[in-house]
Amino acid sequence: MSLRLWEYEGKQVEVCLNDGTILKGKVIDFDDKEDNVNGNDSILIKTIEGTFDIDESEMKSISFSTL
Numbered sequence: 001m002s003l004r005l006w007e008y009e010g011k012q013v014e015v016c017l018n019d020g021t022i023l024k025g026k027v028i029d030f031d032d033k034e035d036n037v038n039g040n041d042s043i044l045i046k047t048i049e050g051t052f053d054i055d056e057s058e059m060k061s062i063s064f065s066t067l
Contacts, residue, residue: 002041002056003041003056003059003061003062005027005030005042005043005056005062006030006032006041008027008030008064009027009028009029009030009043010027010028011026012025012026012065012066013025013027013063013064013065014062014063014064014065015045015054015059015061015062016059016060016062017058017059018058018059018060023045023047023049023054024047025045025047025048027043027044027045028045028046028051029043029044030042030043030044031043031044038055038057040055040056041055041056042054042055042056
């Protein structure tokens, strides 16, 4: 599965995780699957609650947001 996470770097997003949690914030970094030990793309997202490193396998969906 590829959510094309690199397209969201620097943008405001809404991420729905597999457990139903929704995170809204700005993507401040993208890591390619070759850079991650687990072989998945990931993003670093800054929200009001904090900063989270989210692996693509943890995401149900991601979309642009107009926070």
